[in-house]
Amino acid sequence: MSMVSLPEHTLPTWRRAVLKVGSNLLAADGGGLTPRYAQRLAGFIDASQRAGRxxxxxxxxxxxxxxxxxxxxxxxGPELAAKQALAALGQAPMIALWQSLSERPVAQVLLTHDDLRNRRRYLNARATLRELLMLGVLPVVNENDTVAVDELKLGDNDNLAAIVAALVDADLLLIASDVDALYNADPRNNPAAEPIGHVPQLTPRIIAMAGGSGTGVGTGGMRTKLQAAEKAAAAGIPTALFSGRETATVTALEQDRLRGTLIDVAGNRMQARKYWLRHAPAGNGSVSIDAGAVRALTGGRASLLPGGILDVAGEFHRGDLVEIVDANDRPVARGLCQYGAAEVRRVAGRHSRDIATLLGYSYGEEVVHRDDLAIIAGESAA
Structure with a gap:
């Protein structure tokens, strides 16, 4: 795409950033990987690290x-198993490519759905990434495709990058791809399409402008990039979309200039724990609650007590992240359950003081404590 009419902005002030690089910037025409575009992006990373970022x-x-x-x-083998095998085989050359281009040591970090669903593993992953940054190492994160299955996959690296940005308390999410900006129409089909340089806030109208994946190499398109930007914005992190193929664009980043689309943050940062509860992948279970419990949860800082529980679906364990729905299966909240599914079934509809009698032990009066709850009634949890 031409850069002639592409707007330029000053990047927000940042000390720590997450940079997502798509497959289309790494895949060679004849197969395999090429440093053609990665070298410029690695140069930006090195320059940032030398500047204390x-x-x-x-x-x-x-x-x-x-x-x-x-x-x-x-x-x-089956398609999923074949892709998992290819991912396992390709991790080493992918990491080797980045190490060959980096001035500093490179560390591979593979994350799974369960790493982000389990609070303790989520915090462990955050501690590891922060320690690597303190050591001056370049962490290279990817989804662990080798062990992921379709129903448990994070889906694409755009959304993974947004989750990682919140995980490490980043100030900025940078998404490099073969597309130079968000356009008001598909520029591949509409020559009159114009780039949008600044998005103060993501709205349904803006999101509707996004299309699907542009090529067969990557798994994401502009829609997944806007989904990622939405997740990042919920954590108070702005997102920059730009072309990693344009030398001038990547060079401008070193001067904190963006030739692309800046998606701003509307409002303040959400508390990190609440953000995780809203956006981390939930388990396979859900808890259905009555109208009184819905009013209590959505009306203030109430915990979920057993008396308001109608039913339990699926299986989960103590400490798992579960969906909380109303009697019509509409989302109300998400939270960390203090009891497993079998235990919640036994205490459902009963008073909190009966927990110890029914179970022979008690982890507390609340099934989900208010500090472990994030209300999502009327909103998307994605």
């Missing part, structure tokens, strides 16, 4: 790298 890299490309290593033969 910290960068976490979320990189795609493992599957493309793995496929290139087996280009002379087909990969047997």
């Amino acid at each position: 910290e960068v976490v890299l979320v990189s795609s490309g493992a599957v493309a790298a793995g496929r290139a290593l087996l280009r002379t033969r087909a990969v047997p």
Whole structure:
């Protein structure tokens, strides 16, 4: 795309950023990986680190790298298993590419759905990433495709990058791809499409402008980038969308100039714990509550008590993140459950003082404590 009419903005002040690099910037025309565009982005990372800033890299490309290593033969097995095998095979060359371009040591960090759903593992991942940054290391994050299954996948690295940005308390989310900005129409089909340089707040109208994936190499398109920006904004983190293929664009980043789209944050940062509760992948279980409990949860700082519980669906364990729904299965809240599904079924509808008698023990009067709750009634939890 032409950069002639692309607007330029000053980047927000930042000390720590998450940079997501898409597959289309790493995949070589003949298969495998190429440093053609990655080298410029690595230069930006090095320059940022020399300036006392910290960068976490979320990189795609493992599957493309793995496929290139087996280009002379087909990969047997089901589609998911084949992709997992290619991801496992391609992780090493993908990390080797970034290490070859980086002035500093590179560390691989693979995250799964469960790492982000389990509060303790979430905090462990955050501690590891922060320690790597303190050591001056470049963390390279990816989803652990080798063990993920379709129903438990995070889905794409755009959304993973937004979650990682909140995980490390980043000041800025940078998304580099083969698209230079958000446009008011699809520029591939509409020559009159104009770039949008600044989005003060994501609205349904803005999100509706997004299309699907532009090529067959990556798993995300502009829609996933806006979804990621929405997640980042909920944590108080602005997002910059830009082309990683344009030398002038990447060079401008070193001077805190953005040639692309800046998606701003409306409002203050959400408390980190509440953000995690709203956006981390939930488990397979849910708790249905009555109208009185719905009013109590949505009307103030109330905990979920057993007396308001109508039913339990699925299975979960103590400490798992569960969905809380009303009698019509409409989302009300998400929270960390202090009891497992079998235990909640036994105390449902009963008074809190009966918990110890019914179970023979008690972890407290609340099934979900108010400090472990995030209200989502009337909103999307995505």
